[in-house]
Amino acid sequence: MTKYISTRGDKREITGAEATITGLAGDRGLYVPKEIPKLPMEISEMLDMPYKQVAFHIIKSFFDDFTDEELKFCIDGAYDKKFDKAEIVPLVQAGTGHILELFHGKTAAFKDMALSILPYLMTTALKKHDINKKVCILTATSGDTGKAALEGFADVEGTEIIVFYPHKAVSLVQEKQMTTQDGKNTHVYAIKGNFDDAQRGVKSIFSDRELAKKLSQSGVLLSSANSINIGRLVPQVAYYVYAYIKLLERKIIEFGEEINVVVPTGNFGNILASYYAKKMGIPIRGFICASNENKVLTDFFQTGKYNTNREFKVTNSPSMDILVSSNLERLIYHVYNDVYDDKTASEKVVELMDNLDKTGTFTIEPEVFKRLSEFYSGFATEDETLQTIKSLYNKHDYLSDTHTAVAYNVYYKYKIGCCDERETIIAATASPYKFPKSVGHALGITDEVDEFQIIRKIKEKTNISVPKSFTELESKPVNHKTVIEKEQMKEMVLELI
Numbered sequence: 250m251t252k253y254i255s256t257r258g259d260k261r262e263i264t265g266a267e268a269t270i271t272g273l274a275g276d277r278g279l280y281v282p283k284e285i286p287k288l289p290m291e292i293s294e295m296l297d298m299p300y301k302q303v304a305f306h307i308i309k310s311f312f313d314d315f316t317d318e319e320l321k322f323c324i325d326g327a328y329d330k331k332f333d334k335a336e337i338v339p340l341v342q343a344g345t346g347h348i349l350e351l352f353h354g355k356t357a358a359f360k361d362m363a364l365s366i367l368p369y370l371m372t373t374a375l376k377k378h379d380i381n382k383k384v385c386i387l388t389a390t391s392g393d394t395g396k397a398a399l400e401g402f403a404d405v406e407g408t409e410i411i412v413f414y415p416h417k418a419v420s421l422v423q424e425k426q427m428t429t430q431d432g433k434n435t436h437v438y439a440i441k442g443n444f445d446d447a448q449r450g451v452k453s454i455f456s457d458r459e460l461a462k463k464l465s466q467s468g469v470l471l472s473s474a475n476s477i478n479i480g481r482l483v484p485q486v487a488y489y490v491y492a493y494i495k496l497l498e499r500k501i502i503e504f505g506e507e508i509n510v511v512v513p514t515g516n517f518g519n520i521l522a523s524y525y526a527k528k529m530g531i532p533i534r535g536f537i538c539a540s541n542e543n544k545v546l547t548d549f550f551q552t553g554k555y556n557t558n559r560e561f562k563v564t565n566s567p568s569m570d571i572l573v574s575s576n577l578e579r580l581i582y583h584v585y586n587d588v589y590d591d592k593t594a595s596e597k598v599v600e601l602m603d604n605l606d607k608t609g610t611f612t613i614e615p616e617v618f619k620r621l622s623e624f625y626s627g628f629a630t631e632d633e634t635l636q637t638i639k640s641l642y643n644k645h646d647y648l649s650d651t652h653t654a655v656a657y658n659v660y661y662k663y664k665i666g667c668c669d670e671r672e673t674i675i676a677a678t679a680s681p682y683k684f685p686k687s688v689g690h691a692l693g694i695t696d697e698v699d700e701f702q703i704i705r706k707i708k709e710k711t712n713i714s715v716p717k718s719f720t721e722l723e724s725k726p727v728n729h730k731t732v733i734e735k736e737q738m739k740e741m742v743l744e745l746i
């Protein structure tokens with residue numbers, strides 16, 4: 250059975266269901282699989298499988314404490330008509346790159362891939378363990394996670410979902426998506442502060458023992474919908490396996506042929522899922538980590554030093570505006586474990602994360618850094634991002650959002666710079682309509698200020714269909730209007746119970 254342990258030394262082994270319910274480990278570490286499972290069958294046996302079936306085999310390998318029936322129920326509930334493409338994740342070619350479109354779910358960002366199944370996994374896990382508590386899901390968001398979590402958990406029995414987003418720091422579309430959310434158990438607050446303040450507030454609520462006691466007395470359990478939860482990472486491994494199979498089916502690659510993947514990276518969850526796919530047995534040569542001007546990860550993979558002591562920039566790819574990438578902790582744990590053993594690995598992780606708290610930096614050992622050579626990193630500037638949207642559209646008739654453009658730009662630089670001709674999968678993480686201002690700007694639509702008007706103009710110009718849920722957004726009534734001080738976050742949780 251695949252068991253989960255904390256990256257920070259708590260060696261108690263728990264199941265996938267337990268890890269999903271818990272979210273963050275008691276020692277503040279993240280749960281990782283003790284052994285990353287191998288593919289349950291030959292890749293050749295997976296040819297022509299629909300997405301749901303691939304997802305079943307991959308998720309089952311990680312969460313083998315769930316029965317087949319339980320998992321099928323979760324997968325059927327998650328990957329259904331909510332997705333506007335029957336394939337769920339289409340793989341399309343643009344130029345030399347293969348673009349894996351992960352944004353066809355309800356909220357038009359890749360977060361739907363995991364957040365449409367997480368509520369099913371969580372409620373099924375609670376039932377399995379006979380836990381009769383109400384789960385309260387706390388989420389800090391820079392825009393995309395919040396809406397995807399709200400959609401996933403809305404009116405799911407036995408849950409309440411609370412989302413905190415930074416007031417006036419998300420796009421109008423993102424804000425409207427959240428404030429018009431239906432569902433009796435949904436709670437949305439704008440906080441007067443930035444995303445870091447929201448994230449810090451949520452973390453402090455998690456470590457507040459007094460609050461935990463109060464909640465426990467009222468039969469409430471706290472959990473997380475952020476990618477610190479392993480239940481969000483595991484479903485993401487499936488689409489990398491699926492994409493590799495698609496390349497085989499289309500005879501673009503041969504069995505065993507190595508490919509590269511490019512991932513526009515923020516919290517390091519999506520790219521870590523591709524690393525797990527490789528560990529399972531998918532032949533991936535290079536992981537290309539693409540950043541915007543907040544290029545902490547670019548510098549880290551080039552030097553071995555992680556340094557957050559720099560200016561935080563607000564960019565046109567806001568979902569990647571982040572200086573502390575939580576899931577990097579998982580990669581560091583795995584690589585230290587490869588060089589030493591699990592005990593030493595968790596000691597090192599504690600030491601490094603301590604340094605990060607105290608000084609804003611940490612540096613990994615040269616011996617470990619060498620093992621990271623399969624990670625290539627690069628970044629795109631604001632201008633390069635818009636230029637890439639423009640040239641992808643003009644040359645290849647492909648309209649990308651800003652985050653996907655960052656990835657494509659870095660892919661191109663890598664291909665030229667490293668003369669690497671391997672077939673490459675580029676993760677496309679959002680619909681272009683989610684960031685209409687920047688995308689419109691790249692297309693030369695500069696005379697409009699109203700985001701919904703820009704959406705109509707982009708549609709006129711490109712004839713690419715607008716996600717269904719967007720058309721009603723403009724006129725939908727706002728249900729959530731509360732703006733709070735950042736010090737009031739805990740109060741809002743207490744008020745709820």
Ligand SMILES: *Cc1c(COP(=O)(O)O)cnc(C)c1O
Pocket residue numbers: 358359360393394476513514515516517518519520568569652678679
């Ligand atoms: C969340 C997000 C990312 C970053 O993904 P991580 O898993 O946090 O690295 C990139 N693009 C978009 C559009 C996102 O919403």
